[in-house]
Amino acid sequence: MIRFDAVTKQFPGGTVAVEDLSLTAPTGRITVLVGPSGCGKTTSLRMVNRMIQPTRGSITLDGQDTSRMNEAQLRRGMGYVIQHGGLFPHRTVLDNIGTVPRLLGWDRTRIRARSNELLERVGLAPELGERYPAQLSGGQQQRVGVARALAADPPVMLMDEPFSAVDPVVREQLQDEFLRLQGELGKTILFVTHDIDEAIKLGDQVAVLRVGGRLAQVAEPAYLLAHPADDFVADFVGRDRGYRALQFQETPRLPLRSEPTIVLGEQPTEPYAGWLLVVDDDRRPVGWVEPHRIGTRTVSTGDLHRGGTVATEHGSLRAALDAALSSPSGRGVIVDASGSLCGTVEAHEVLTAIEGTRRPERRGSPA
Amino acid sequence: MIPSLVSWFTDPANWSGEDGIPNRLLEHVAYTAEAILVAAVVAIPLGLWVGHTGRARWLVSLANSARAVPTLGLLFVVSLWLGPRITGDLAFVVPSIIVLALLAVPPLLAGTYAGVQAVDPAARDAAKGVGMTPLQVLRQVEVPNALPLLFSGVRSAVLQVVATASVAAVISLGGLGRYLIDGIALGDYPRAAAGAVLVAVLAVLLDGVFALVQRRVVSPGLAPGGRGVSGRGKDSRSVEVEADSPSTPVRAPA
Numbered sequence: 001m002i003r004f005d006a007v008t009k010q011f012p013g014g015t016v017a018v019e020d021l022s023l024t025a026p027t028g029r030i031t032v033l034v035g036p037s038g039c040g041k042t043t044s045l046r047m048v049n050r051m052i053q054p055t056r057g058s059i060t061l062d063g064q065d066t067s068r069m070n071e072a073q074l075r076r077g078m079g080y081v082i083q084h085g086g087l088f089p090h091r092t093v094l095d096n097i098g099t100v101p102r103l104l105g106w107d108r109t110r111i112r113a114r115s116n117e118l119l120e121r122v123g124l125a126p127e128l129g130e131r132y133p134a135q136l137s138g139g140q141q142q143r144v145g146v147a148r149a150l151a152a153d154p155p156v157m158l159m160d161e162p163f164s165a166v167d168p169v170v171r172e173q174l175q176d177e178f179l180r181l182q183g184e185l186g187k188t189i190l191f192v193t194h195d196i197d198e199a200i201k202l203g204d205q206v207a208v209l210r211v212g213g214r215l216a217q218v219a220e221p222a223y224l225l226a227h228p229a230d231d232f233v234a235d236f237v238g239r240d241r242g243y244r245a246l247q248f249q250e251t252p253r254l255p256l257r258s259e260p261t262i263v264l265g266e267q268p269t270e271p272y273a274g275w276l277l278v279v280d281d282d283r284r285p286v287g288w289v290e291p292h293r294i295g296t297r298t299v300s301t302g303d304l305h306r307g308g309t310v311a312t313e314h315g316s317l318r319a320a321l322d323a324a325l326s327s328p329s330g331r332g333v334i335v336d337a338s339g340s341l342c343g344t345v346e347a348h349e350v351l352t353a354i355e356g357t358r359r360p361e362r363r364g365s366p367a
Numbered sequence: 368m369i370p371s372l373v374s375w376f377t378d379p380a381n382w383s384g385e386d387g388i389p390n391r392l393l394e395h396v397a398y399t400a401e402a403i404l405v406a407a408v409v410a411i412p413l414g415l416w417v418g419h420t421g422r423a424r425w426l427v428s429l430a431n432s433a434r435a436v437p438t439l440g441l442l443f444v445v446s447l448w449l450g451p452r453i454t455g456d457l458a459f460v461v462p463s464i465i466v467l468a469l470l471a472v473p474p475l476l477a478g479t480y481a482g483v484q485a486v487d488p489a490a491r492d493a494a495k496g497v498g499m500t501p502l503q504v505l506r507q508v509e510v511p512n513a514l515p516l517l518f519s520g521v522r523s524a525v526l527q528v529v530a531t532a533s534v535a536a537v538i539s540l541g542g543l544g545r546y547l548i549d550g551i552a553l554g555d556y557p558r559a560a561a562g563a564v565l566v567a568v569l570a571v572l573l574d575g576v577f578a579l580v581q582r583r584v585v586s587p588g589l590a591p592g593g594r595g596v597s598g599r600g601k602d603s604r605s606v607e608v609e610a611d612s613p614s615t616p617v618r619a620p621a
Binding site for chain 1 (some may be wrong): 487489490491493494495496497498499500503507508511512514520585586587589
C-alpha cells in the first residue's frame with residue numbers, strides 16, 4: 001500500500017506542483033492518477049521513489065516512511081516504467097531487462113533465466129533478446145520497459161504514461177496485455193496518464209487531479225462517470241460519459257434473434273431484400289452484403305461491408321449497443337467466446353436491456 | 368622532386384641509427400602517446416564531471432578558445448620558463464609534452480562532455496529510477512553511451528598532436544620533425560618532404576587504429592544506422608564535434 005499523507009511539493013521559484021495530496025493506493029490494485037498537464041500527476045509519482053523530494057507531508061510504503069529509506073534500495077524495490085521506455089541504448093534487450101537483478105547482485109545464470117522468462121511474459125519473441133533498443137519498434141520498446149520493471153519482481157510498480165508514445169492500435173494492445181499481466185501478478189500499481197479513457201479502462205481506482213496539484217476526486221471508474229464531484233471532473237471525464245459508463249455493465253441476457261446467413265464463396269440462393277450477414281466456414285461473421293448487388297455471382301471478400309463492430313455474448317452493454325449502431329442493417333452481431341455467431345440484436349432492444357439494469361450504484365468516495 | 372623523394376626513402380642509411388626512420392617514428396609516437404595520456408588524465412574526468420553534473424560548462428568554452436594560442440609561441444614561453452628549472456633532456460621534453468597536451472585537451476574535453484550530454488535523458492532518468500547510485504549511472508549508462516563522441520574527441524586530438532609533435536624538433540628534440548627542420552635548414556628538400564609524408568602516413572595509420580579500437584569498444588547498439596527513439600539528437604551532436612576537429616588534420620608545424 002502506498003499512502004500519501006498531506007503531501008505538498010513546491011519547486012524553487014514558488015510553483016506549487018502538488019498541494020496537500022492525501023491518497024491511498026491499495027495493495028494489489030491499479031490506482032490511476034489522471035489530469036491535464038500541469039496537474040502534478042508525474043510529480044506525485046516521482047515523489048514515491050524520491051526522484052523528487054516532497055516539500056511537506058509524508059509518503060509511506062506499507063506503513064514505512066519512504067524518507068527514511070535508502071534511495072537506491074527504495075527504487076530497486078519498485079518497478080519504474082516511463083513514457084519513452086528509457087531503455088539503455090548500449091545494452092541488448094536481455095541486458096536491459098536484467099538491470100535491476102544485476103544491481104541486486106544476482107548470479108549470471110539466474111539473471112539470464114529471469115530475463116528470458118520476462119521477455120516471453122511481455123509477449124516478445126526470444127530472438128529479440130539479443131537485439132538493441134534502436135532495432136525495436138516503439139511498442140516493443142515499451143514492452144521491454146515493462147519487463148525491465150518487473151525483473152526483480154517488485155511488489156510496487158510506478159508507471160508514468162507508459163503507453164502514450166505509441167499509436168492507438170498498439171496502445172490498446174499494450175493496455176489489454178497489461179491488464180492480463182496484472183491479473184496474473186497482482187502488483188500495487190500507481191499509473192499516470194493524461195488520457196481519461198485509459199484511466200477508466202485500466203484503473204481499479206481513478207484519482208483526478210486539477211491544475212495546481214489538488215485532488216479533485218478519487219473513485220472507481222464507474223462511480224466517477226456517474227457521479228463527477230464537480231464541474232471540473234464532469235468536464236474532464238467528457239461528454240459521452242453516460243455512454244462510456246456502459247462498458248462497466250455486463251450484458252444481461254439479450255433477446256437475440258437468429259440471423260439468415262450466407263457462407264463466403266457461395267451464391268445467394270433466393271432473392272433477399274436488404275442486408276445479409278456473411279460468415280466463414282466456422283460461422284464467424286466476416287461482414288454484410290446486399291444480395292441484389294451480387295446477382296448470380298458468388299460472394300467474395302471484395303463485396304463485404306465491414307463497418308459493423310462485433311460484440312461478445314457476455315461483453316459490455318457498450319459493445320452490444322455499438323454493434324447495433326454500427327451495423328449497416330441496424331442489427332448488431334453478437335458472437336460467443338470462440339467468435340461464432342450467436343445472433344443479432346437491435347439498438348432499441350439493447351436500450352431496453354439498459355433500462356432494465358438500472359440499479360443503485362456502488363459507492364465511491366468523493367474527495 | 369618525386370624521384371629524389373623515392374631515392375631518399377630507398378636509401379638504407381635513412382633506415383638505421385638515431386636519425387633513421389624507425390627511431391624517429393618511435394620518438395614521434397612516444398611524444399604523441401605521452402601528450403595524449405597527460406591530456407586524457409585531465410580532460411576526460413573533467414568532461415565526465417561537467418557532463419554528469421551540468422556544472423561549470425564554461426570550462427569547455429574556455430578550453431575551446433584556448434585553441435587560438437599559437438603552439439610554437441607557447442612552446443618557447445614554456446621552455447624558457449621551465450627549462451632552467453629542470454636538468455638534462457627533460458628540460459626540453461617536459462615543455463614539449465605540456466604544449467602538446469594543451470593542444471589535445473580541447474577536443475578531448477569537448478568530446479567527452481558532448482558525449483555525456485547527448486545521453487538520452489529518458490535513459491538517464493530510468494537509470495536513476497531503477498536504483499542506480501550516481502556513480503553507477505555514470506559508469507553503466509553515461510560513459511558507455513558517451514563513447515562514440517568521446518572517441519571522435521580522442522581521434523581528433525591524436526591527429527592534431529601527431530601533426531604538431533614536429534615542433535619538438537624546433538627545440539632540438541627528435542621525432543619526425545627532425546627531418547623537416549633539418550631538411551629545411553640544410554636545404555635538403557627531399558628530406559623535408561619525406562618528413563611531411565611520414566607525418567601524414569602516421570596520422571592516417573593511427574586514426575585507423577583508433578577506428579578499429581572504437582569499433583570493438585563501442586556497443587553495436589550505438590552504431591549509426593540503427594537509429595531509434597534512443598538515438599535522438601546524437602547525430603547532430605557528432606556533426607558538431609566533427610566541425611571542431613581540424614579540417615586539415617596534418618598541419619605544417621607552425
